[in-house]
Amino acid sequence: MSHTALQIIARGPRADAEAAAEAIDRDILLEGATYSILEEDEDRGLWRIDAFPTSDEEAEALQARLAEHPGVTVKVEVLADADWLAMSLSGLPPVRAGRFFVYGAHDQGRVPSNAVNLKIDAGAAFGTGHHGTTVGCLVAFDELLKRERFERVLDVGCGTGVLAIAAARTGSRVALGTDIDKPSVRIANENAKLNRADARFVYASGLNDQRVRGEGPYDLVFANILAPPLVALSQDIKEALRLGGVAILSGLLRTQERRVTAAYLSRGFHLERRIHRDAWSALVLRRMG
Numbered sequence: 180m181s182h183t184a185l186q187i188i189a190r191g192p193r194a195d196a197e198a199a200a201e202a203i204d205r206d207i208l209l210e211g212a213t214y215s216i217l218e219e220d221e222d223r224g225l226w227r228i229d230a231f232p233t234s235d236e237e238a239e240a241l242q243a244r245l246a247e248h249p250g251v252t253v254k255v256e257v258l259a260d261a262d263w264l265a266m267s268l269s270g271l272p273p274v275r276a277g278r279f280f281v282y283g284a285h286d287q288g289r290v291p292s293n294a295v296n297l298k299i300d301a302g303a304a305f306g307t308g309h310h311g312t313t314v315g316c317l318v319a320f321d322e323l324l325k326r327e328r329f330e331r332v333l334d335v336g337c338g339t340g341v342l343a344i345a346a347a348r349t350g351s352r353v354a355l356g357t358d359i360d361k362p363s364v365r366i367a368n369e370n371a372k373l374n375r376a377d378a379r380f381v382y383a384s385g386l387n388d389q390r391v392r393g394e395g396p397y398d399l400v401f402a403n404i405l406a407p408p409l410v411a412l413s414q415d416i417k418e419a420l421r422l423g424g425v426a427i428l429s430g431l432l433r434t435q436e437r438r439v440t441a442a443y444l445s446r447g448f449h450l451e452r453r454i455h456r457d458a459w460s461a462l463v464l465r466r467m468g
Protein backbone atom coordinates (compact mmCIF):
# COMPACT_ATOMS: atom_id res chain seq x y z
CA MET A 180 0.00 0.00 0.00
CA SER A 181 1.11 3.53 -0.69
CA HIS A 182 2.19 5.72 2.20
CA THR A 183 1.58 8.91 0.29
CA ALA A 184 -2.05 9.89 -0.17
CA LEU A 185 -2.52 11.41 -3.60
CA GLN A 186 -5.29 13.09 -5.50
CA ILE A 187 -4.96 12.96 -9.28
CA ILE A 188 -6.89 15.66 -11.10
CA ALA A 189 -7.49 15.62 -14.85
CA ARG A 190 -9.25 18.44 -16.68
CA GLY A 191 -10.45 18.71 -20.26
CA PRO A 192 -13.41 18.92 -22.61
CA ARG A 193 -16.31 16.58 -21.88
CA ALA A 194 -15.53 14.06 -24.65
CA ASP A 195 -11.90 13.69 -23.51
CA ALA A 196 -12.81 13.44 -19.84
CA GLU A 197 -15.53 10.86 -20.55
CA ALA A 198 -13.13 8.83 -22.72
CA ALA A 199 -10.48 8.90 -19.98
CA ALA A 200 -13.09 7.82 -17.40
CA GLU A 201 -14.10 4.92 -19.63
CA ALA A 202 -10.45 3.88 -19.92
CA ILE A 203 -10.22 3.82 -16.11
CA ASP A 204 -13.38 1.68 -15.96
CA ARG A 205 -11.90 -0.79 -18.47
CA ASP A 206 -8.56 -1.26 -16.68
CA ILE A 207 -8.74 -4.35 -14.46
CA LEU A 208 -5.92 -2.97 -12.31
CA LEU A 209 -8.27 -0.12 -11.48
CA GLU A 210 -11.34 -2.16 -10.59
CA GLY A 211 -11.20 -0.98 -6.98
CA ALA A 212 -10.16 2.61 -7.70
CA THR A 213 -12.25 5.55 -6.54
CA TYR A 214 -12.73 8.48 -8.84
CA SER A 215 -15.38 11.00 -9.70
CA ILE A 216 -16.22 12.87 -12.87
CA LEU A 217 -18.07 16.17 -12.93
CA GLU A 218 -18.69 19.26 -15.01
CA GLU A 219 -16.42 21.89 -13.47
CA ASP A 220 -17.24 24.88 -15.63
CA GLU A 221 -20.37 24.78 -17.73
CA ASP A 222 -19.59 27.98 -19.66
CA ARG A 223 -16.17 26.74 -20.74
CA GLY A 224 -17.34 23.13 -21.21
CA LEU A 225 -14.66 21.99 -18.79
CA TRP A 226 -14.94 18.59 -17.10
CA ARG A 227 -12.85 17.19 -14.28
CA ILE A 228 -11.85 13.78 -12.98
CA ASP A 229 -10.63 13.42 -9.38
CA ALA A 230 -9.04 10.10 -8.54
CA PHE A 231 -7.90 8.89 -5.12
CA PRO A 232 -5.43 6.00 -5.47
CA THR A 233 -4.89 3.84 -2.41
CA SER A 234 -1.61 2.26 -3.58
CA ASP A 235 1.41 3.16 -5.71
CA GLU A 236 0.27 0.63 -8.32
CA GLU A 237 -3.14 2.26 -8.59
CA ALA A 238 -1.56 5.71 -8.84
CA GLU A 239 0.71 4.55 -11.68
CA ALA A 240 -2.11 2.84 -13.56
CA LEU A 241 -4.34 5.90 -13.22
CA GLN A 242 -1.64 8.21 -14.53
CA ALA A 243 -0.92 5.81 -17.39
CA ARG A 244 -4.58 5.69 -18.46
CA LEU A 245 -4.96 9.47 -18.23
CA ALA A 246 -1.74 10.05 -20.18
CA GLU A 247 -3.29 8.17 -23.11
CA HIS A 248 -5.78 11.02 -23.44
CA PRO A 249 -3.81 14.11 -24.43
CA GLY A 250 -7.02 16.18 -24.37
CA VAL A 251 -6.92 16.17 -20.56
CA THR A 252 -4.26 17.88 -18.47
CA VAL A 253 -3.21 15.96 -15.38
CA LYS A 254 -2.12 17.30 -12.00
CA VAL A 255 -1.04 15.22 -9.02
CA GLU A 256 -1.40 16.60 -5.51
CA VAL A 257 -0.15 15.16 -2.25
CA LEU A 258 -2.99 15.30 0.23
CA ALA A 259 -2.81 16.39 3.79
CA ASP A 260 -3.75 13.53 6.06
CA ALA A 261 -7.06 15.17 6.93
CA ASP A 262 -8.33 15.04 3.36
CA TRP A 263 -7.44 11.70 1.99
CA LEU A 264 -9.79 8.94 1.23
CA ALA A 265 -8.47 5.48 1.76
CA MET A 266 -9.94 2.11 2.38
CA SER A 267 -7.45 -0.51 3.46
CA LEU A 268 -8.19 -3.95 2.17
CA SER A 269 -7.30 -6.00 5.22
CA GLY A 270 -9.91 -6.80 7.84
CA LEU A 271 -12.47 -4.13 8.62
CA PRO A 272 -10.36 -1.07 9.33
CA PRO A 273 -11.83 2.37 9.82
CA VAL A 274 -12.83 4.22 6.67
CA ARG A 275 -11.87 7.75 5.79
CA ALA A 276 -14.18 9.51 3.33
CA GLY A 277 -13.43 13.20 3.06
CA ARG A 278 -13.98 14.73 6.51
CA PHE A 279 -15.69 11.58 7.78
CA PHE A 280 -13.95 8.80 9.71
CA VAL A 281 -16.17 5.76 10.20
CA TYR A 282 -14.95 3.29 12.80
CA GLY A 283 -16.05 0.34 14.90
CA ALA A 284 -15.66 -0.44 18.58
CA HIS A 285 -12.31 -2.18 17.93
CA ASP A 286 -10.83 1.05 16.58
CA GLN A 287 -11.50 3.06 19.74
CA GLY A 288 -8.32 4.96 20.52
CA ARG A 289 -7.32 5.29 16.85
CA VAL A 290 -9.67 8.15 16.17
CA PRO A 291 -8.18 11.28 14.56
CA SER A 292 -8.80 14.68 16.07
CA ASN A 293 -9.30 16.41 12.71
CA ALA A 294 -12.27 14.43 11.37
CA VAL A 295 -15.99 13.98 11.93
CA ASN A 296 -15.80 10.65 13.73
CA LEU A 297 -18.74 8.29 13.35
CA LYS A 298 -18.79 5.21 15.52
CA ILE A 299 -20.88 2.64 13.72
CA ASP A 300 -21.63 -0.74 15.20
CA ALA A 301 -23.10 -2.67 12.32
CA GLY A 302 -24.78 -5.65 13.98
CA ALA A 303 -27.34 -6.92 11.50
CA ALA A 304 -27.62 -3.67 9.53
CA PHE A 305 -25.89 -2.62 6.31
CA GLY A 306 -23.54 0.36 6.36
CA THR A 307 -20.25 0.07 8.22
CA GLY A 308 -18.80 2.52 5.75
CA HIS A 309 -16.77 -0.16 4.03
CA HIS A 310 -19.01 -0.64 1.06
CA GLY A 311 -18.28 1.31 -2.11
CA THR A 312 -21.81 2.72 -2.13
CA THR A 313 -21.59 4.18 1.39
CA VAL A 314 -18.13 5.63 0.70
CA GLY A 315 -19.46 7.19 -2.50
CA CYS A 316 -22.33 8.87 -0.62
CA LEU A 317 -20.02 10.20 2.11
CA VAL A 318 -17.48 11.53 -0.41
CA ALA A 319 -20.27 13.24 -2.37
CA PHE A 320 -21.71 14.75 0.83
CA ASP A 321 -18.29 15.95 2.00
CA GLU A 322 -17.74 17.78 -1.30
CA LEU A 323 -21.17 19.43 -1.20
CA LEU A 324 -20.64 20.56 2.40
CA LYS A 325 -17.68 22.67 1.26
CA ARG A 326 -20.15 25.00 -0.48
CA GLU A 327 -23.61 24.41 0.98
CA ARG A 328 -25.57 23.80 4.13
CA PHE A 329 -28.31 21.21 4.35
CA GLU A 330 -30.84 22.01 7.06
CA ARG A 331 -33.25 19.15 6.34
CA VAL A 332 -31.93 15.74 5.31
CA LEU A 333 -33.71 12.48 4.57
CA ASP A 334 -31.92 9.12 4.36
CA VAL A 335 -34.04 6.53 2.51
CA GLY A 336 -32.78 3.01 3.31
CA CYS A 337 -30.78 4.05 6.36
CA GLY A 338 -29.25 0.68 7.34
CA THR A 339 -26.94 1.55 10.26
CA GLY A 340 -27.97 5.19 9.91
CA VAL A 341 -24.46 6.26 8.94
CA LEU A 342 -25.56 8.86 6.37
CA ALA A 343 -28.23 10.61 8.45
CA ILE A 344 -25.86 10.54 11.44
CA ALA A 345 -23.17 12.15 9.25
CA ALA A 346 -25.70 14.86 8.37
CA ALA A 347 -26.74 15.47 11.99
CA ARG A 348 -23.10 15.68 13.04
CA THR A 349 -22.34 18.30 10.36
CA GLY A 350 -25.10 20.71 11.26
CA SER A 351 -28.34 19.47 9.70
CA ARG A 352 -31.27 20.48 11.89
CA VAL A 353 -33.48 17.62 10.68
CA ALA A 354 -31.85 14.27 9.93
CA LEU A 355 -34.47 11.59 9.41
CA GLY A 356 -33.88 8.04 8.17
CA THR A 357 -36.22 5.25 7.10
CA ASP A 358 -35.83 1.58 6.42
CA ILE A 359 -38.08 -1.33 5.48
CA ASP A 360 -36.04 -3.51 7.81
CA LYS A 361 -37.06 -3.22 11.48
CA PRO A 362 -33.72 -4.33 13.02
CA SER A 363 -31.92 -1.68 10.93
CA VAL A 364 -34.18 1.04 12.34
CA ARG A 365 -33.45 -0.10 15.91
CA ILE A 366 -29.68 -0.27 15.24
CA ALA A 367 -29.71 3.15 13.52
CA ASN A 368 -31.45 4.74 16.53
CA GLU A 369 -28.86 3.12 18.84
CA ASN A 370 -26.04 4.41 16.62
CA ALA A 371 -27.51 7.92 16.76
CA LYS A 372 -27.39 7.82 20.57
CA LEU A 373 -23.88 6.37 20.53
CA ASN A 374 -22.75 9.31 18.37
CA ARG A 375 -24.75 11.94 20.27
CA ALA A 376 -26.36 12.74 16.94
CA ASP A 377 -29.77 14.31 16.71
CA ALA A 378 -30.89 11.88 13.98
CA ARG A 379 -34.17 9.94 14.05
CA PHE A 380 -35.07 6.72 12.27
CA VAL A 381 -38.48 5.30 11.47
CA TYR A 382 -39.71 2.03 10.04
CA ALA A 383 -41.29 2.94 6.68
CA SER A 384 -41.18 2.00 3.03
CA GLY A 385 -40.16 4.73 0.63
CA LEU A 386 -41.31 8.31 1.16
CA ASN A 387 -45.08 8.07 1.40
CA ASP A 388 -45.22 8.03 5.16
CA GLN A 389 -46.74 10.93 7.09
CA ARG A 390 -43.71 11.14 9.42
CA VAL A 391 -41.45 11.46 6.37
CA ARG A 392 -43.63 13.92 4.45
CA GLY A 393 -44.22 16.01 7.57
CA GLU A 394 -40.54 16.93 7.87
CA GLY A 395 -40.18 17.96 4.21
CA PRO A 396 -39.42 19.53 1.88
CA TYR A 397 -35.82 18.40 2.22
CA ASP A 398 -32.61 20.11 1.13
CA LEU A 399 -30.94 16.73 0.62
CA VAL A 400 -32.18 13.17 0.14
CA PHE A 401 -29.80 10.23 0.37
CA ALA A 402 -31.00 6.97 -1.14
CA ASN A 403 -28.48 4.16 -1.13
CA ILE A 404 -30.79 1.38 -2.27
CA LEU A 405 -30.80 -0.66 -5.48
CA ALA A 406 -31.28 0.62 -9.05
CA PRO A 407 -34.91 -0.57 -9.56
CA PRO A 408 -36.27 1.14 -6.40
CA LEU A 409 -34.20 4.26 -7.21
CA VAL A 410 -36.01 4.44 -10.55
CA ALA A 411 -39.38 3.62 -8.98
CA LEU A 412 -38.93 6.31 -6.31
CA SER A 413 -37.70 9.06 -8.65
CA GLN A 414 -40.99 11.01 -8.61
CA ASP A 415 -41.36 10.67 -4.81
CA ILE A 416 -37.76 11.80 -4.29
CA LYS A 417 -38.37 14.80 -6.53
CA GLU A 418 -41.50 15.75 -4.58
CA ALA A 419 -39.68 15.36 -1.26
CA LEU A 420 -36.97 17.84 -2.34
CA ARG A 421 -37.22 21.60 -2.47
CA LEU A 422 -36.33 23.26 -5.77
CA GLY A 423 -32.51 23.33 -5.91
CA GLY A 424 -32.31 20.43 -3.45
CA VAL A 425 -29.89 17.57 -3.98
CA ALA A 426 -30.33 13.81 -4.26
CA ILE A 427 -27.33 11.61 -3.53
CA LEU A 428 -28.17 8.22 -4.99
CA SER A 429 -26.21 5.01 -4.74
CA GLY A 430 -26.67 1.27 -4.63
CA LEU A 431 -26.46 1.16 -8.40
CA LEU A 432 -23.78 -0.49 -10.46
CA ARG A 433 -21.82 1.56 -12.98
CA THR A 434 -23.61 -0.42 -15.69
CA GLN A 435 -26.99 0.80 -14.34
CA GLU A 436 -25.98 4.47 -14.30
CA ARG A 437 -27.64 5.44 -17.57
CA ARG A 438 -30.99 3.92 -16.59
CA VAL A 439 -31.14 5.59 -13.20
CA THR A 440 -29.82 8.92 -14.51
CA ALA A 441 -32.40 8.95 -17.32
CA ALA A 442 -35.27 8.57 -14.82
CA TYR A 443 -34.06 11.64 -12.89
CA LEU A 444 -33.10 13.80 -15.89
CA SER A 445 -36.58 13.30 -17.33
CA ARG A 446 -37.98 14.68 -14.05
CA GLY A 447 -35.98 17.89 -14.23
CA PHE A 448 -32.83 16.91 -12.33
CA HIS A 449 -29.33 17.95 -13.41
CA LEU A 450 -26.50 15.43 -12.99
CA GLU A 451 -23.71 17.17 -11.07
CA ARG A 452 -21.34 14.38 -10.26
CA ARG A 453 -20.69 10.66 -10.49
CA ILE A 454 -18.44 8.83 -8.06
CA HIS A 455 -17.14 5.37 -8.84
CA ARG A 456 -15.84 2.91 -6.30
CA ASP A 457 -15.36 -0.74 -7.18
CA ALA A 458 -18.25 -1.69 -9.47
CA TRP A 459 -20.51 0.84 -7.77
CA SER A 460 -21.61 4.32 -8.66
CA ALA A 461 -22.95 7.25 -6.63
CA LEU A 462 -24.80 10.07 -8.37
CA VAL A 463 -25.27 13.68 -7.30
CA LEU A 464 -28.42 15.09 -8.89
CA ARG A 465 -29.94 18.51 -8.30
CA ARG A 466 -33.64 19.26 -8.68
CA MET A 467 -33.85 22.12 -11.20
CA GLY A 468 -37.51 21.99 -12.18
Ligand SMILES: C[S@@+](CC[C@H](N)C(=O)[O-])C[C@H]1O[C@@H](n2cnc3c(N)ncnc32)[C@H](O)[C@@H]1O
Pocket residue numbers: 305306307308312313316334335336337338339340341342357358359360363383384385403404405408430
Ligand atom coordinates in the same frame (compact mmCIF):
# COMPACT_ATOMS: atom_id res chain seq x y z
C1 LIG B 1 -27.32 -0.61 0.74
S1 LIG B 1 -28.14 -0.38 2.28
C2 LIG B 1 -27.66 1.29 2.66
C3 LIG B 1 -27.39 1.53 4.13
C4 LIG B 1 -26.81 2.90 4.46
N1 LIG B 1 -27.72 3.98 4.08
C5 LIG B 1 -25.46 3.11 3.80
O1 LIG B 1 -25.38 3.99 2.94
O2 LIG B 1 -24.51 2.41 4.13
C6 LIG B 1 -29.81 -0.27 1.73
C7 LIG B 1 -30.88 -0.23 2.81
O3 LIG B 1 -32.12 0.18 2.20
C8 LIG B 1 -33.22 -0.53 2.73
N2 LIG B 1 -34.28 -0.40 1.70
C9 LIG B 1 -34.39 -1.02 0.52
N3 LIG B 1 -35.47 -0.59 -0.15
C10 LIG B 1 -36.08 0.36 0.62
C11 LIG B 1 -37.25 1.20 0.48
N4 LIG B 1 -38.03 1.15 -0.59
N5 LIG B 1 -37.55 2.07 1.48
C12 LIG B 1 -36.77 2.15 2.58
N6 LIG B 1 -35.67 1.37 2.77
C13 LIG B 1 -35.33 0.50 1.80
C14 LIG B 1 -32.62 -1.90 3.02
O4 LIG B 1 -33.34 -2.58 4.02
C15 LIG B 1 -31.18 -1.56 3.47
O5 LIG B 1 -31.08 -1.41 4.87
